[in-house]
Amino acid sequence: MNRQFYRRIKIFLCTCGIAGFIGAADFPVKVTINPSTGAVEQLTLSGDERQMEWLVKTDGTQYPWVKENLAWGLGYFTLTKGHESIKKEWQNPIEISSDGRQVTYREGDIQVQVVRTFKDGDLMERYIFTNYGKEPVSLYDMGIYTPLNDNYPGAQECINGRTNVQVWDGENAAYVNALRMGGTAPHLGMVVTEGAVKSYEVWERGDRKGNSHYRGILALNLPDCYLKPGKSYAVAWTIFSHNGNEDFKRKLLEKGSLLxxxxxxxxxxxxxxxxxxxxxxxxxxxxxxxxxxxxxxxxxxxxxxxxxxxxxxxxxxxxxxxxxxxxxxxxxxxxNGERDLLAKRVEFIRTHQQMNNPSDPRFGAYMVYDNEGDSIYLNDTPNCNPVDRDEGAERVGMGVLLAKQYRLTKDEVLKESLLKYARFLREKLQTKDFVTYSSVDQKNRNRGYNYMWVAEFYFQMYQATGEKQFATYGYETLQAMYRQFGYGFYAIGIPVIIGLESLEKAGMQKEYRKLLKDFEKTGEVFIRNGLNYPKSEVNYEQSIVAPAVHFLAQLYLVTKEQKYLDEVKRQMPVVEAFNGFQPSFHLNEIAIRHWDGYWFGKREMFGDTFPHYWSTITGAVYYYYALCTGDKSYQVRAENIVRNNLCLFFEDGKASCAYLYPYKIDGVKGQFYDPYANDQDWALVYYLLINNGI
The missing domain is CATH 2.60.40.10 (Immunoglobulins)
Incomplete structure (x- = not known):
């Protein structure tokens, strides 16, 4: 028999047999080791009826660009000796035990030894870096690949077979909480027990590598270290199954970590x-x-x-x-102050981001702002993504924000700006029969989303001014949406409560009954679909799931029909599975999003955006859920989400559309606020909903 083939069988049987033998844990960790690389190529949980694969396949079959060099337990570092620095990657072991539990690599003077053991159903890994040279060396930019299966082929595959990965790069108390996207146990956890994790990187991103449907390959970064000859540095962690966030926290403490x-x-x-x-x-x-x-x-x-x-x-x-x-x-x-920050932002939009050139066809629009150029971005840069920097679509959030602020302040100067904007929307972005475009040329981007946002603006303007035409415009905009897109579109921010309240207040009873019937038809589709969320501009994402629950919760509050609340409760675990509890304003209760910096930002980088303003949709879900159930803990969580998003707004009134959180993305430095103020003002729209009820 071929010796390599024999070794593969032996490693597979040995690791699986031992993991399966242990019965102390409900779902023991089970791994398969690649005999050529010494890396973990498969990780499952014994007893998991879904038999979920927790790791991305690294043989090119799941994603052609994800190969063996990215497998769990392989990694890289940059070595400096004297005046020379060189990047090293460990991929080919010089020695591997017959059961795959001990693997040794050698890259120049540095030996990397990986030791794996099982205890009570958990997998423990230890990585030891030893300087076998005769001179001291510095190691930095150290990363270990942990390719957890966080990607988005479609709703059912995601709910049953993918994970939302929450990383806390908390040094000696670092951890990873990998929640099944459907919210049902078992889940996977990892806690650092020796050494530290200081940050993480994302690899293999790009518009040709999964686009918005793939989070990338995560690598955990170790601290820089200085090794004298013969000296070592080690990091170790324990991988375990758990039944949810509270069980995860309990197990972290049991395993010697801190919370x-x-x-x-x-x-x-x-x-x-x-x-x-x-x-x-x-x-x-x-x-x-x-x-x-x-x-x-x-x-x-x-x-x-x-x-x-x-x-x-x-x-x-x-x-x-x-x-x-x-x-x-x-x-x-x-x-300095939450209200003060919001007021500064509103004033900046009014004075700096409204197109005031009467010869420009976008006259009256609220525009993208380039903080580096300190000017309105005219959307005329070659080779950019113009459709996500145009004068409509998500930018309507600025109008909604200013309308809400006018409701609170009755500032006549603000009203003047808003009336100019309302004319722009009605005359330049909409046709006579209320077809709603994203740009003044009215040639493309007739998106279903546009209608919800423009209708929300009109209804807010009606509430602010009492002018019936705005209630009519809001109603007609939604009717145009239903004519074109039907009742199955999972739109962000369907204005159920404010829309119906506005029509009722305006005495438009016939329109009220028609719109309520439309909403009920949409509700029936959402209930019938359940967790079978349809694909939209992204295959599966937080801003498909959360808007569905956001809509159903509003519909329950209007109708008091139990079927809507029952469906809200059924889908809530899926919404909550996107969020983590890490002790950081960037991460705490912030939903996972990882593509918006590319589409909407000046740097056009894929990678985790923490926070991204659409995380506040989940805040709106929690707000309405608290109203539906009386559970005030969800109101507290809602306030936390919108408050954490205030980091996207600065004391001078400027703002950023995304914060790129990872240390690096494909080797390019992250940890920065993108220079474009683009569509982030929806965070303040939801801030006012959650804190002021408007």
Missing amino acids: VACDKYVYQRGETARMYVQSGSPLENYAARMNGVSVPVVEKDGTYLVEVPLLQAGEVRLDFFYNGGKHTHADLLVI
Whole structure:
């Protein structure tokens, strides 16, 4: 028999046999090792009736560009010795045990040893980097591939066989929480038990590599290290199954990690931040720092509390140190004031982002703004993506925001700007029979989404001014949508409550009854489809699922028919599965999105956008769910989501359409706010819904 073939069979049987033998865990981890690379090529959970594959296939069959070099446990580092730096990748083992549990690689002077063991159904991995050379070396840009199966072929495949991966790059208390997209157990968790993870990278992204339907290959970044001859650095983690977020948290503490949480993550200047640190066992030598300055820690009943007043606006990092040099952190943001920030943004849009050139066909429109050029972006740059930078579509959010603000302030100067914008929408983006386009040429982009957003603007204008024509415009815009797109379109922000309230208030009873009937027909489609969400501009995403629940919850509040609330409750776990609880204003309760920076941003980069403003749709879902059920915890969560999105707005009134969170994306530095103020103002629209009920 071929020796390589024999070894493959032996590795497969050995790892599977041992994992399957252990019965202490409900769903023991089961892996298959590639004998050529020593990497994990398959990870499943024993007893999982869906037999979900938790890893992307790295043989090119799932995605042609994902090959063996990206498999779990392989990785890379840059080595500096003397004045020379070179990137190294470990892929080909020099030694591998017969069961695949011990694998050794050698890249120049650096040996990488991987040791895998099973205990109580969990898989434990340890990576040891040793300098076997005669000179000291520095290792940096270190990453280990963890290709979890977070991608989007379609609703049913996603719900049953894909995972939403939440990463907390929290140093010695780092973890990964991989939730099945359908929200049903078992789920997968990973916790760092030795060493640290300081950030993560995303690889293999691009418009020709999965486009918006594929999150990419994740790699966890280790801290930079300096190794003298003969010295080593190690990182270890434990991979386990769990039954949901609370079970995940319990198991993290059992396995020796910490859980960090704050009462909130965006504060107003003058407030007191509270960080809570939980540990499963008493900690030694604990201390905390705020932006490098020592602050007190109080221990009570196994929880370590840091309370610190926040006297200056800006980003705040609370570091927590424990057990002889270990540490983790929380990321906070301090702003001068929430209402003040919103008012500055509204004024900036009015004074800087409205097209005031009467010779321009877009006269009156609210436009994209280039923060680097400090000017309106005219959408005339060659080789850009013009359809997502045009004068309509998502940019209508600016109009909706200003209309809501006018309802609160009755500012006549703001009203003048809004009336100019309303004329632009009605005369330039809409035809006589209310077909609604994204641009003034009216040649393409007759999107179903446009109708919801323009109708929302008109209804807000009716509520603000009492002028019946706006209620009529809102109604006719929705009728045009239903004529063209029917009742099965999963639109973002269907204006159920405000639309019906406006028609009723305007005395338009016939139109009220017709629109309610349209909404009920849509509700029947959504109930009939259930979790079989149709593909839209993306195969499957948070902004298909959350809008469905957002719509059904509103319909329940209007009709009080139990069938709508029953369906809301059935779909809520799918909405919630997109969100994590990491202690950062970028991540906490922020839905996973990973393509918007490419389509809407100036840098045109794919990669995790945390936060992205459409995460506030989930905030709206929680807001309405609290109204439906009386469960006030969802109102708290809703406020947290919209508050965290305030980081997209700056004290000078400018804004950013996306924050690219990963350390790097395909080797290009991330961790920045994109320079375009584009479509992010929907976050403030939902902020006012959740905090003011409008």
